[in-house]
């Protein structure tokens with residue numbers, strides 16, 4: 001009888017150890033998966049798995065913003081304040097897209113690629129900007145692609161709205 005009670009106790013302990021190991025393991029696994037999930041979805045964690053492609057939009061915006069940051073630093077930061085709110089040699093860029101919203105997107109791209117050429121076409125926004133800034137000439141960036149310009153503008157807005 002005594003031996004039986006002893007055996008039962010050992011069995012009980014064994015179950016307890018197993019249960020603890022299981023909890024520990026699943027916790028570790030969840031942590032691991034969460035980390036993975038964080039990498040994939042960029043910010044969504046938890047044990048609920050959502051399809052990866054639901055986050056491609058957010059991920060590509062993130063990529064675009066980081067490309068824009070580099071391009072801005074290398075090409076624009078000498079004249080445009082990096083807080084996007086204060087003027088420097090050139091105007092604060094925050095809100096640029098809404099100021100150009102009544103024109104085709106290509107106009108804003110053309111401005112950045114060659115502001116003087118756009119002023120020469122008597123584009124109303126270009127003409128008024130030039131006058132407002134006393135005809136100081138912005139550097140031309142003919143080599144920036146649409147994607148690069150888009151990313152600079154995404155970065156500008158992200159900083160302006162403090163999303164970054």
Ligand code: HEC
Pocket residue numbers: 071072075076077078079080089090091092093096099111112115129130133134135136137138139141152
């Ligand atoms: C040498 C200084 C200088 C550099 C470098 C420069 N800018 Fe400018 N930028 C200006 C000035 C000055 C203006 C005001 C208009 C004018 O006189 O040309 C301006 C105006 C602008 C505007 C119009 C803003 C509005 O409110 O409509 C945009 C957009 C712009 N710059 C984007 C850029 C981007 C993007 C870069 C980098 C790829 C850049 N600028 C680099 C000087 C510069």
